[in-house]
Amino acid sequence: MPRFHFDIHENGHLTPDEDGRVFADGNAARKEAVLTGASIARDAFTTGSSHRIVVDVREEGAPFLKVSITLEVEEA
Amino acid sequence: MPSDAIRAALIKRLRISSAIADEDIAEIEALPISVRHFPAEQPVVRDGERATNCCLIADGFCARSKTIANGKRQILSIHIPGEIPDLMSLFLHVMDHDLATLTPSTLGFISHETLQRLHRRRPVVAEMFWRDTLIDSAMFREWIVNVGQRPAPARLAHVMIELRERLRIIGRLDGNNFEMPLTQEQIGEALGITAVHANRVIKQLRQEGIVDLHRGRVTVLDERKFLELADFDNRYLHQSPTL
Numbered sequence: 001m002p003r004f005h006f007d008i009h010e011n012g013h014l015t016p017d018e019d020g021r022v023f024a025d026g027n028a029a030r031k032e033a034v035l036t037g038a039s040i041a042r043d044a045f046t047t048g049s050s051h052r053i054v055v056d057v058r059e060e061g062a063p064f065l066k067v068s069i070t071l072e073v074e075e076a
Numbered sequence: 077m078p079s080d081a082i083r084a085a086l087i088k089r090l091r092i093s094s095a096i097a098d099e100d101i102a103e104i105e106a107l108p109i110s111v112r113h114f115p116a117e118q119p120v121v122r123d124g125e126r127a128t129n130c131c132l133i134a135d136g137f138c139a140r141s142k143t144i145a146n147g148k149r150q151i152l153s154i155h156i157p158g159e160i161p162d163l164m165s166l167f168l169h170v171m172d173h174d175l176a177t178l179t180p181s182t183l184g185f186i187s188h189e190t191l192q193r194l195h196r197r198r199p200v201v202a203e204m205f206w207r208d209t210l211i212d213s214a215m216f217r218e219w220i221v222n223v224g225q226r227p228a229p230a231r232l233a234h235v236m237i238e239l240r241e242r243l244r245i246i247g248r249l250d251g252n253n254f255e256m257p258l259t260q261e262q263i264g265e266a267l268g269i270t271a272v273h274a275n276r277v278i279k280q281l282r283q284e285g286i287v288d289l290h291r292g293r294v295t296v297l298d299e300r301k302f303l304e305l306a307d308f309d310n311r312y313l314h315q316s317p318t319l
Contacts, residue, residue: 040273
């Protein structure tokens with residue numbers, strides 16, 4: 001089973017994932033990336049610590065996918 | 077494990093939280109208990125099963141959980157030696173959630189019949205166990221607040237401090253160090269976040285010099301920041317008979 005690494009960028013600040021995590025397939029890793037991005041964004045947006053979260057997923061070292069979540073508030 | 081060691085943590089806990097009398101301790105010491113050893117991550121009693129025993133944790137860590145249709149598991153509570161996590165099965169006969177070990181555990185099984193007979197003979201013991209299940213539900217209320225309202229780092233800190241309070245009662249603290257033998261997956265399942273997010277929160281708490289969780293042990297790095305982050309008030313644990 002392939003190993004995926006989830007590097008997280010919060011307002012441009014990178015937290016690299018050295019250990020990685022094994023998933024059954026790419027689809028399971030994609031779900032984990034989306035859920036992770038959403039749950040980190042929930043905290044970051046509500047506490048105001050950041051307005052942009054990127055989960056950058058590598059599969060066995062090579063780029064696999066990127067989930068970006070941005071907070072946009074448009075005041076009337 | 078000698079038979080008094082099976083009950084040691086339970087008696088220690090009841091002495092502090094319920095001020096149990098010596099003659100009731102003698103009753104608990106005389107309870108027939110059948111001891112079994114379980115490996116880590118093994119179901120003890122499953123959702124939907126009819127329980128005929130209550131299970132006293134003599135050694136090890138267990139968790140109660142519920143799994144929804146898509147296979148996602150929510151950990152509802154973490155249990156330590158001296159606790160009887162399925163005490164409610166004495167009255168609620170079919171399990172509405174799972175009880176499983178987290179680590180290799182020594183469990184003592186007490187038959188419902190034995191407990192019912194003890195309760196009829198010593199109503200004070202029944203009241204004490206009643207109080208125990210009420211504290212159990214107070215802990216669930218706190219767990220709901222924690223998972224529903226606090227950001228993930230505070231959520232983890234709160235679960236850690238509660239565990240520390242409970243380990244203290246049974247004499248299982250080691251300086252500023254205590255056991256929390258959960259994997260990142262299990263921490264995610266307890267906090268309602270992904271394992272990757274749990275990993276990030278653990279790292280964040282370490283980098284900010286608050287607390288270090290490493291190989292199932294928690295080391296507090298800054299007590300003041302730890303308490304402040306967790307927003308912890310131990311009142312809901314009702315750790316003395318007057319509370």
